[in-house]
Amino acid sequence: MQTRTRQQTDPASDDRPGTRERIVRAASTLMQRQGYDGTGIKQIAQEAGATLGSVYHFFPGGKQELAVAAVHRGDEEFTDILGETLAGEGTLAEVLGALTRSLADGLRESGWTDGCPVTATSLGTAARFPDIQRAAAEAFTRWQGLVSERLIASGTAEETARELAVTVISTLEGAELAAQVCQDERPLLLAGRHLAELIALHER
Amino acid sequence: MQTRTRQQTDPASDDRPGTRERIVRAASTLMQRQGYDGTGIKQIAQEAGATLGSVYHFFPGGKQELAVAAVHRGDEEFTDILGETLAGEGTLAEVLGALTRSLADGLRESGWTDGCPVTATSLGTAARFPDIQRAAAEAFTRWQGLVSERLIASGTAEETARELAVTVISTLEGAELAAQVCQDERPLLLAGRHLAELIALHER
DNA sequence: GTCTATAACTCGATAGAC
């Protein structure tokens, strides 16, 4: 899901992150917007304020290795957000409402361009690049696991929780997609409400 | 969502569809698998058994016009499937189970490559090509409308039905995405079950 | 580690014969 806070990429500013870090960020952001094939390595280098030589120095595997790093980065970012959100106060319904609200805000503020970096980077590449597919699958599985743990902790039966968690991630992902495609935040907000209802149905 | 039945593309067979039709089918199928930027016009021409000259004869607007036609085709195909499924016998729960089952079968049989043609073609292109974004948004809206009508017909209140329909499409779309990414049909099957529960909750 | 130059290739699109 979309998680990135728009950041400074001023190539002239001091004490900025290291070159490798800037390259990964640029790759993740650009592939989130334009997908794997729509993003060029030269564009990544330029956005990162690095040269082509530096990109291949840190990522000798080329574009494919860069995409795997970008997916891992997207995974980590949303894992952090999801973890913090789920650990926050409030009922699960409130937590889901805050999460979808936040995703909707970020998506709208980006002009509906910045959706889920994992999805955008991996979709259409799975058949050609198994490494990218694997990284994306790991992300989805990790997110499902986080939701599942929270459901179990709040009293849902284990098997039920694992199943519900899969649908929670599917629905969040699909709602962000629908919001992006329709350029309308309602799918995300409705997903938050309906998921809360679905979960309440299974709580004891 | 993924709807296509694998079809003959034998370039030598007789009484096959016209050139324009073959080009649209090839464009839709290839962009469904590889996305807009991952699919070349030459590849489309070859898969369609046509020449580059023919492609530009029927689609003078080039790749962009071809992508819009491909999205419209994907829209029509799933609109037909959804319409027939919803009009079929059985409770809405049964109907959703059959639909997700069918989507899962198609996805698995394609080796997890053929997801939703509308999503795959439009994701990552919205900012650059408003025509493609618009065609994709129309598809999502149409599908939501179909589900909404069926919900209203089976006794759900109008506003409730419209809202539920949005989440039904979001969840189906997200579950197909999750199934594709994880190469596992369970997200789709669970989505069918959970959506049935959610809808039952709102029936009177 | 960073930079430039370039090799090797593919892309979308066009022109014009048939």
Added chain:
DNA sequence: GTCTATCGAGTTATAGAC
């Protein structure tokens, strides 16, 4: 309507100076 040839610009990736 169909075909081939090709243009110009773009791509990924590499080589080698600094």
